[in-house]
Amino acid sequence: MTVELSEDFSGWPPEKTVFHVDRVSMRILPGDHPFYLAERDAIAENWKHEIAANPALFDGRMIFQRRIGLAGQAMFSEGHVIPFSAFLWWRKQPQRHGGLHIYAYPVLESSDGALIAIRMGAHTANAGMVYFACGSFEAADVVAGYCDPERNMRREVLEETGIDLGEAIAGEGYHVAHFRRAVTLFRLYRFDQTADRMVARIEEHMQVAEDKEIAGAVAIRSADPTAHPYNIGMLPVLDWYFGKA
Numbered sequence: 001m002t003v004e005l006s007e008d009f010s011g012w013p014p015e016k017t018v019f020h021v022d023r024v025s026m027r028i029l030p031g032d033h034p035f036y037l038a039e040r041d042a043i044a045e046n047w048k049h050e051i052a053a054n055p056a057l058f059d060g061r062m063i064f065q066r067r068i069g070l071a072g073q074a075m076f077s078e079g080h081v082i083p084f085s086a087f088l089w090w091r092k093q094p095q096r097h098g099g100l101h102i103y104a105y106p107v108l109e110s111s112d113g114a115l116i117a118i119r120m121g122a123h124t125a126n127a128g129m130v131y132f133a134c135g136s137f138e139a140a141d142v143v144a145g146y147c148d149p150e151r152n153m154r155r156e157v158l159e160e161t162g163i164d165l166g167e168a169i170a171g172e173g174y175h176v177a178h179f180r181r182a183v184t185l186f187r188l189y190r191f192d193q194t195a196d197r198m199v200a201r202i203e204e205h206m207q208v209a210e211d212k213e214i215a216g217a218v219a220i221r222s223a224d225p226t227a228h229p230y231n232i233g234m235l236p237v238l239d240w241y242f243g244k245a
Helices: 036-054 084-092 149-161 195-206 236-243
Strands: 017-022 023-029 061-071 072-084 101-110 115-118 175-177 182-190 212-221
Touching: 023 061, 036 061, 036 072, 036 084, 061 101, 072 084, 084 101, 101 149, 101 236, 115 182, 115 195, 115 236, 149 182, 149 195, 149 212, 175 236, 182 236, 195 212
Parallel strands: 023 072, 101 182
Antiparallel strands: 017 175, 061 072, 101 115, 115 212, 175 182
16 A cells, blocks of 8 residues: 655644544654654754753663555554654654654543553653553564554553553554644553552552653543643543543
C-alpha cells in the first residue's frame, strides 16, 4: 500500500476527536531530524535553563515524528531518534512546527469500572500531572526499524507501576486523538482486579522501584476535567471512556 505522509493533519478528524485504527506503522528513519538540525543551538541554550531549574532531568534519546498519515484503518508515521532536550524545546514553541509527537497510553481499567493513572513526581518534566503510565518511544521500543507500541506500553507500565499488561485483556486495535501536533495512541486493558487493589499494587511497587518517577496512583471514576491536574491528552480519552458507558 502506498501511503501519502505529510507534516500536518490535513484529512484527519478534528482535534480531540477519538477514532479507531486497526494497526499502526511507525517507521524510524536514519540520520538526524530536520528540526534538531535547524534548532540545535536554541535546543542547547534552552537545555541549560531546563537543567538549572530541574537538575534531575536526563537528556536521553526518544523518537520524534517527521511525517504522519492515515490510510484505510491504519496510521502511518516516519520519525527520527532525537535528544529529549530537542523535544522540550519543540513543545515550547507556540505553533509546534517542525515535527510531531506520538505517545502511547495504556488505559488500565479495573474490574469495578475505574481507570488507573499515575501522578508524576516533582523532579520530572511533567511534575504533578496525572496521566496513564507511559513514556515516549525509545530505541528499546524499535523492532526491525519500526516502533512497537505494545512493547512500549508494556515496558513503561511495568517500570512505573509494577503491573504486567499481560495480566489484562487488551482491546482490539488502537484509538487515536490529536491536539497541538501531539498524537495520543491508546488501547484499553481490562484487569480482573478492583481499583483499590490496583492502586495498592502500584503504591507497593513505588517502595521498591529503582526510578522514583511517580508520586502516587489515581483511580479515575468520571470525565470531570477538574478532578485532577490532567495532562491535556487525557481529556479526550476520559470523554471517550465515560461517555460510552
